[in-house]
Amino acid sequence: MRLVLQRVTSASVTVDGQVVGALERPGLLALVGITHTDGPQEVAKMAEKTAHLRLLEGERSLLDEGAPLLAVSQFTLYGDAKKGRRPSWSAAAPGPVSQPLFEAYVQAVRDLGIQVETGVFGADMQVTLTNDGPVTLILDSDSL
16 A cells, blocks of 8 residues: 655545545645555554654644545556556556555544545546645555
8 A cells, every 4th residue: 555645734636626525724635545465454554654644733643633634546656657658557456456445544544533535536536735845755555
């Protein structure tokens, strides 16, 4: 499982011209990629890391601040552009595998007491954000 976490002052995701998820106060945006070997252990590990990581102002976490998270599924995090000019997406888990794991991640973060907004899984989404700092961190469950 791979996350790109960005500290934001605001963020939103739009589908078909409608805002489907938004942060109207400072928090984190999580772009979430799932690979074939991910399962409940990776979901739990990444949810805990998301909630407790001290990325907010003053080295505080989402839990410390009661701050929200906007989670957006993003299979392209497992894109491979080593060969040629066309990326390969073969390392990304297919929708029937990744959607339940993405939803489990969202629920696991919510279960920790964090407000979570989301996009629409598999939709063509437009993500708008104001990166604060800028602070961006890439997390891979294989290296945690």
